[in-house]
Amino acid sequence: MIIKKNNILTSKNKKPILYDVYYNQSSGPVPVVIFCHGYKGFKDWGAWHLVAEAFAEAGFCFIKFNFSHNGGTVENPIDFPDLEAFAENNFSLELDDLDRVLNEIENGNQNIPKNISKISLIGHSRGGGIVIIKAEEDNRINKVATWAGVSDFKARFQENTPQFTAWKETGVTHIENSRTKQMLPHKFQFYRDFKQNEKRFTINRAVKNLSASQLIVHGSDDTTVSVKEAVAMHGWNPASELKIIETADHVFNAKHPWEENNLPDQLKKAVEVTIAFLN
Numbered sequence: 001m002i003i004k005k006n007n008i009l010t011s012k013n014k015k016p017i018l019y020d021v022y023y024n025q026s027s028g029p030v031p032v033v034i035f036c037h038g039y040k041g042f043k044d045w046g047a048w049h050l051v052a053e054a055f056a057e058a059g060f061c062f063i064k065f066n067f068s069h070n071g072g073t074v075e076n077p078i079d080f081p082d083l084e085a086f087a088e089n090n091f092s093l094e095l096d097d098l099d100r101v102l103n104e105i106e107n108g109n110q111n112i113p114k115n116i117s118k119i120s121l122i123g124h125s126r127g128g129g130i131v132i133i134k135a136e137e138d139n140r141i142n143k144v145a146t147w148a149g150v151s152d153f154k155a156r157f158q159e160n161t162p163q164f165t166a167w168k169e170t171g172v173t174h175i176e177n178s179r180t181k182q183m184l185p186h187k188f189q190f191y192r193d194f195k196q197n198e199k200r201f202t203i204n205r206a207v208k209n210l211s212a213s214q215l216i217v218h219g220s221d222d223t224t225v226s227v228k229e230a231v232a233m234h235g236w237n238p239a240s241e242l243k244i245i246e247t248a249d250h251v252f253n254a255k256h257p258w259e260e261n262n263l264p265d266q267l268k269k270a271v272e273v274t275i276a277f278l279n
Helices: 048-057 083-088 091-106 126-137 162-170 189-196 203-208 227-236 265-278
Strands: 002-011 014-023 030-036 061-065 116-124 141-147 172-176 183-187 213-219 241-245
Touching: 002 091, 014 048, 014 091, 030 048, 030 091, 030 126, 048 061, 048 265, 061 091, 083 183, 091 116, 091 126, 091 189, 116 126, 126 141, 126 203, 141 265, 162 172, 183 189, 203 227, 213 227, 213 265, 227 241, 241 265
Parallel strands: 030 061, 030 116, 116 141, 141 213, 213 241
Antiparallel strands: 002 014, 014 061, 172 183
């Protein structure tokens, strides 16, 4: 297996993107899968490396990357040293990052197999919303899968609460990262960016207009994003496939760090149903 870790994608006047590529040598064209992490996520979280290896073994070129404003840096991609970048993140930037990765594939990046076939997207949690929006608007995407994906960005702003009012007045709010114990800042520009692009960022609209094939994978025991959101998305696109993984939590029973050599059963099941769907 060929594994190329911590490659740097640079673009003029933009923060760099760090990405990993996993694949096996092949004589024929290789299908590509791009994986997008979620909120407070990163490409090296938990068992994502074992997920990447599983897809590579199944014949895919698997690319996972850090969103440019996820709070990590090129030097330290796992913790959150760049809180200023985190504060400036928004959905527009994440969609632009994904576009940059897609363009890199299209332009024949040296770290990616020369002969590629179709491109599919997988997004976890908030990344699920990002890949749905991208798949709807970009005809380079053949198939799209969400793992514990969100169905509604707007609802998460909780606009009619005292907390939202305080955020608007002060211009910044903080969320604790339970792993690092940091208070992660969100500037109010995050909400403004959403409002300016609300139609584009409405997942309901994107799901209903998808031409790419859609798979929805969700854990029955997800307390972070309710399984009801998966059921709702399936209702918006009856042509989609819905797979509920029994006893799976929001991260399909993985954790960070993941020091075992095998995937937890629930995440293994998510991988298997996704590979079957992509094939």
